[in-house]
Amino acid sequence: xxxxxxxxxxxxxxxxxxxxxxxxxxxxxxxxxxxxxxxxxxxxxxxxxxxxxxxxxxxxxxxxxxxxxxxxxxxxxxxxxxxxxxxxxxxxxxxxxxxxxxxxxxxxxxxxxxxxxxxxxxxxxxxxxxxxxxxxxxxxxxxxxxxxxxxxxxxxxxxxxxxxxxxxxxxxxxxxxxxxxxxxxxxxxxxxxxxxxxxxxxxxxxxxxxxxxxxxxxxxxxxxxxxxxxxxxxxxxxxxxxxxxxxxxxxxxxxxxxxxxxxxxxxxxxxxxxxxxxxxxxxxxxxxxxxxxxxxxxxxxxxxxxxxxxxxxxxxxxxxxxxxxxxxxx
Amino acid sequence: xxxxxxxxxxxxxxxxxxxxxxxxxxxxxxxxxxxxxxxxxxxxxxxxxxxxxxxxxxxxxxxxxxxxxxxxxxxxxxxxxxxxxxxxxxxxxxxxxxxxxxxxxxxxxxxxxxxxxxxxxxxxxxxxxxxxxxxxxxxxxxxxxxxxxxxxxxxxxxxxxxxxxxxxxxxxxxxxxxxxxxxxxxxxxxxxxxxxxxxxxxxxxxxxxxxxxxxxxxxxxxxxxxxxxxxxxxxxxxxxxxxxxxxxxxxxxxxxxxxxxxxxxxxxxxxxxxxxxxxxxxxxxxxxxxxxxxxxxxx
Numbered sequence: 182x183x184x185x186x187x188x189x190x191x192x193x194x195x196x197x198x199x200x201x202x203x204x205x206x207x208x209x210x211x212x213x214x215x216x217x218x219x220x221x222x223x224x225x226x227x228x229x230x231x232x233x234x235x236x237x238x239x240x241x242x243x244x245x246x247x248x249x250x251x252x253x254x255x256x257x258x259x260x261x262x263x264x265x266x267x268x269x270x271x272x273x274x275x276x277x278x279x280x281x282x283x284x285x286x287x288x289x290x291x292x293x294x295x296x297x298x299x300x301x302x303x304x305x306x307x308x309x310x311x312x313x314x315x316x317x318x319x320x321x322x323x324x325x326x327x328x329x330x331x332x333x334x335x336x337x338x339x340x341x342x343x344x345x346x347x348x349x350x351x352x353x354x355x356x357x358x359x360x361x362x363x364x365x366x367x368x369x370x371x372x373x374x375x376x377x378x379x380x381x382x383x384x385x386x387x388x389x390x391x392x393x394x395x396x397x398x399x400x401x402x403x404x405x406x407x408x409x410x411x412x413x414x415x416x417x418x419x420x421x422x423x424x425x426x427x428x429x430x431x432x433x434x435x436x437x438x439x440x441x442x443x444x445x446x447x448x449x450x451x452x453x454x455x456x457x458x459x460x461x462x463x464x465x466x467x468x469x470x471x472x473x474x475x476x477x478x479x480x481x482x483x484x485x486x487x488x489x490x491x492x493x494x495x496x497x498x499x500x501x502x503x504x505x506x507x508x509x510x511x
Numbered sequence: 512x513x514x515x516x517x518x519x520x521x522x523x524x525x526x527x528x529x530x531x532x533x534x535x536x537x538x539x540x541x542x543x544x545x546x547x548x549x550x551x552x553x554x555x556x557x558x559x560x561x562x563x564x565x566x567x568x569x570x571x572x573x574x575x576x577x578x579x580x581x582x583x584x585x586x587x588x589x590x591x592x593x594x595x596x597x598x599x600x601x602x603x604x605x606x607x608x609x610x611x612x613x614x615x616x617x618x619x620x621x622x623x624x625x626x627x628x629x630x631x632x633x634x635x636x637x638x639x640x641x642x643x644x645x646x647x648x649x650x651x652x653x654x655x656x657x658x659x660x661x662x663x664x665x666x667x668x669x670x671x672x673x674x675x676x677x678x679x680x681x682x683x684x685x686x687x688x689x690x691x692x693x694x695x696x697x698x699x700x701x702x703x704x705x706x707x708x709x710x711x712x713x714x715x716x717x718x719x720x721x722x723x724x725x726x727x728x729x730x731x732x733x734x735x736x737x738x739x740x741x742x743x744x745x746x747x748x749x750x751x752x753x754x755x756x757x758x759x760x761x762x763x764x765x766x767x768x769x770x771x772x773x774x775x776x777x778x779x780x781x782x783x784x785x786x787x788x789x790x791x792x793x794x795x796x797x798x799x800x801x802x803x804x805x806x807x808x809x810x
Contacts (some may be wrong), residue, residue, distance in 0.1 A: 199630060205643040212644065220656055331780035331806075335734055335739045336772035343765055384585050392808045399804045438810060449647035459757070462530060467648070468650050471655035479652050481646065491643050 186405075193431070194502055198495050206484075209261050211401065217258075218251075218412040220476070225475055230271035246465065253262045262484065268477035277481035287357055288462030292447050293383040294378060296440070302386065303393020303434075308424065310394065311401035322394060329391035334450055338384045338457045343489035345380070352380050355459040381458045385450050389443060396439050434505050441497030445490045538754050538788030543780035549774075553599035582766035584756070595771050597750040601731055604665060604749070607737060608730045611669025616676025620716065621707050622685025623677070634681070638674040646671045647733055654742040661744065664737070666768045668730055676722045683715040721790045728782035735775055752773040 192266060220227045225242040233241075246257040248294060261268075267277035310322040344349045357377055405428055413423050455464030463482060470478035517618070546720065569589055575582040581590035624633035650667045690713070697707050738751030750771045757767035759798055790804070 201643075205640070207642050208643065212649070216652070216656065255624050290746070327783060328780065331728065331783045332776050333735050333739075333751075333754070333772065333779070335736065336768065336775060339754065339757065339761060339768045339772065343768070344759055347762055394574075396804055396808065443808070445645055445647075449645070449733075449736065452647070452651075453739060456740060471651065474655070478655075479655070483652055486644050487643065487646055488723070490645060494643075 182230070188200055189457065191502075195499060196453050198498050201495055202488070202491055206488055207259075209487045211255075212260060212306055213484060214255055215478065222245040228268065229467055230475070233271065249281045267481035268511065270475050270478040272473045272475045272478070272480075275322075277477050280478065281463070281481055281485050283464045284304075284461065284463050285464075287460055288451055288464065290463060291378070291381055291385065291453050291455070291460060294382045295389060295447060295451075298382055299388040299389030299393055300436075300440075302337025302390040304397055306390065306394040307401060307432075308429075311405070312421070312424065315404055319398075325396065326391040326394045326398075328394070331385050332387065334384050334388060335457055336455050337387060338380070338454060341380050341384065342457075357461050377458075381454050385447065385454050387442075388450065389447065392439060392443060393436065396435050397432055400435050401428050404428035404431050433499065437497055437504065441494050441501075444493045444497075448486055448490060536788065536792070538784045538791065542781045542785035542788060545777055546785065549778055549781065550604070552595045553602045555595070555678055572760065572767075575763070575766050578790070581770045582764065584764075584767055585760060585788055590770055592764065593748060594774050595749070595751050597748055597771055598774050598778065600747050600749040601734060601751070601775070604661065604668075604734045605727050605778075606744060607661075607665035607728050608668045608672060608734075609723060609727045611665065612672040612676065612726055613719075615670065615673035616718060616722075617680055617712070617715075619673065619679035620680025620719075621684050621711055624681040624709055625688055625703070625711060634677065641671055642674045644671055647736065650733070650737060651740065651742065654737065659737075659742045659744050661747070664734070664742075668733060672726050672730065676726065678717060679722050680715050680719055681731065683718050684711055687711055687714045717789070717793050721786050724782050724786035724789065728779045728786070731779050731782070733774070750778075 187363075217224050217227060223238075225238045225245070225247050226233065229238045229241040245261070246254050249257070267281070269275065270280055273280055275370065306322050306326070309406055310319040313319055343351075344352065346354050353376060357374060386422045401424060405424070408430060410423055413427050414420075418427070441473050451462065452464035452467060454460065456468055457461045459465065463486070467479065469475075470482065530719040569579060569587045571583065571587045572585055573579055573583040579589055579591070581594060583589055584593070619634045619637075623631040644666065649671070650664065653667055654660075654664060693706060693710055695712055701709070734749065735751030735754070738749045739755040741755065748756075754768055755770035755777065757764070757771070760767050
């Protein structure tokens with residue numbers, strides 16, 4: 182295959198994957214549009230809120246073109262959303278896009294930390310297990326991973342609260358940082374936030390560590406049966422180096438796939454974990470919106486999270502294609 | 512109880528294969544016993560319910576004792592029948608969702624794999640689109656908008672949980688399609704529907720079971736998570752709802768959180784063990800296979 186066609190193939194692959202983003206966005210738009218209209222009652226009232234003033238309801242009717250035929254309404258709705266106008270939250274009285282941006286930071290901090298922790302933990306544990314297959318350590322790690330994978334996160338969180346917070350007092354119970362203890366800047370604040378972060382991140386990362394450990398272990402064991410590993414061993418490469426330098430590269434492939442598919446779980450996990458630890462992120466926002474029936478806010482969160490998850494999936498796929506040329510050429 | 516027998520292709524003294532088989536069966540045995548116990552508990556709960564579950568005749572927040580092994584809650588209810596009843600409710604939801612997603616996954620997967628062409632491309636696209644929908648958030652939203660009705664919950668989770676099964680079944684069907692026995696059936700004049708039901712289905716079923724068990728364990732956790740966020744029907748306290756109601760009392764009554772959570776973990780663990788045991792038993796090479804495992808962890 183010539184260099185030129187190789188480049189074209191890669192471009193085609195990237196374009197094919199990138200095209201999935203607008204398709205997904207369109208699907209989600211159809212779903213949210215359907216949800217607005219499937220709610221019993223006048224959609225204008227549903228969007229503006231039950232206690233809205235008649236003039237506000239009329240304004241919503243105008244803005245969304247709700248007196249137009251359904252097809253036209255959908256186009257109006259989709260254009261509004263694509264321009265970044267996700268509507269106004271009537272409980273907070275602010276643009277939904279703004280609100281989501283404000284609440285996204287703690288959630289990003291939480292999920293990103295959990296991802297880093299689970300990558301480190303999963304790779305280390307998978308490594309430790311695969312070094313001596315069928316040893317006590319391997320069996321222990323494998324069993325623990327299966328168990329950890331089966332535990333409901335919110336329950337683990339409660340057990341942590343019971344023992345580590347209420348009994349031993351090691352960690353703060355709720356929130357993002359202590360309020361009223363000095364200025365919210367500087368190293369002290371960072372340590373404070375980190376201290377509040379430990380338990381939510383541990384709970385959120387537990388399942389992911391378990392999943393990654395199992396994949397890294399299985400991947401290493403599979404690779405260690407390959408001919409190139411025998412070659413490396415025969416050349417006298419030390420056992421640990423065979424794993425870390427030779428086999429591990431190939432294990433990165435399933436790890437990348439797994440991360441891509443698990444981003445969605447991480448987000449839904451974060452919603453639950455945030456609500457237990459009163460972490461001021463998207464989870465609390467969506468629950469508040471749900472309780473007060475704030476439809477624009479709920480749909481906005483649904484839309485933003487779907488897009489974020491899809492984009493992450495596409496990015497991991499592209500990374501995969503970059504690591505493994507067989508994918509983009511196949 | 513399912514015991515997997517494999518043809519003796521390997522030498523009888525092949526230790527690796529033997530331990531592998533034993534391990535597969537050990538997982539399956541533990542899973543089977545756990546599942547049977549949980550199902551027996553779930554089925555017996557209507558009997559227990561004859562002694563009213565919501566009988567408020569006990570002291571409030573009594574710690575576990577011989578008479579009340581799981582203690583009582585803040586409504587003076589005995590926690591034991593509540594937990595057993597919770598297992599039944601959680602299992603009902605899972606049974607419904609799994610039935611729906613299995614029917615969809617098997618039908619679409621076999622159809623796509625057997626027919627190929629436009630049908631195949633259509634099913635694959637539909638699967639990709641369905642996968643992009645965030646199940647948890649969508650269910651949360653719909654349950655809030657329309658009220659947490661059990662049927663809505665089952666329907667929504669069912670129609671968003673079939674994609675992985677369809678993918679696996681499609682791949683299996685593709686590999687079976689060109690086998691001689693299928694050709695023979697076709698040559699003998701069997702119709703497509705009959706070939707799929709009588710010949711393709713039995714061949715894809717073992718691999719499908721691995722995914723079905725996993726889907727079940729995922730759905731238990733999703734349902735529990737939703738119930739924990741307060742979407743449960745308070746008249747039908749599922750395990751997630753029981754764990755959630757324990758939250759304000761953590762400081763005073765640890766048993767309120769411990770027992771429902773343990774029951775929940777037992778349900779999920781038994782399904783995961785069943786899937787894991789099956790996956791190992793079906794792997795002819797007797798080794799871990801990353802592709803299968805990675806796929807299994809992304810249900």
